[in-house]
Amino acid sequence: QLQLQESGPGLVKPSETLSLTCTVSGGSISSTVYYWGWLRQPPGKGLEWIGTVYYSGGTYYNPSLKSRVSISVDTSKSQFSLKLSSVTAADTAVYYCARHSAGTVLAYFDPWGQGTLVTVSS
């Protein structure tokens, strides 16, 4: 079945750029049906949608993070990536990648990756 796996540094310094990659297996990232998203969850807090990419490269971002976020896709590697610039301690969170389970960015998420904790600290 479809599986997603996040990877990237677990520690990022303040003011630097957080970079994560999600590898998709068991299905095609190039499907015209699905969109691919990034979400995050600060320790002990709730969930926040960061942004989404389509296989063609089209992107959609949470307005509250838009100025600092860039999401891209590499279909040849079956991966999509997140970059978040100018990070602060408030960006410390578990970062998840997930598939939008409908043919639109306005959809629910299923399945999810297991998540990766990124800590922002000097």
Added chain:
Amino acid sequence: EIVMTQSPATLSVSPGERATLSCRASQSVGSNLAWYQQKPGQAPRLLIYGASTRATGIPARFSGSGSGTEFTLTISSLQSEDFAVYYCQHYINWITFGQGTRLEIK
């Protein structure tokens, strides 16, 4: 931005009893609402979408209802594995989540 408010923050229920969790939207989201279950150290798991459709493999004891601004997730007879945090999410214009309801053993 549509604000999703879940209540209560914590719900204490005995195994075998019914649990009712609420989610309110600050403006109508139609039926564009999903529910997730999250256990410690795990990613969220989709339970319900379209306000009332169970996701694949979700037991029938989980049911969702509501439309517009008021939604309910009901777990008819709590099993030990159901004690977790539950989130609602709308997807009518962009995407936001509620703050969660922690379902704990009474």
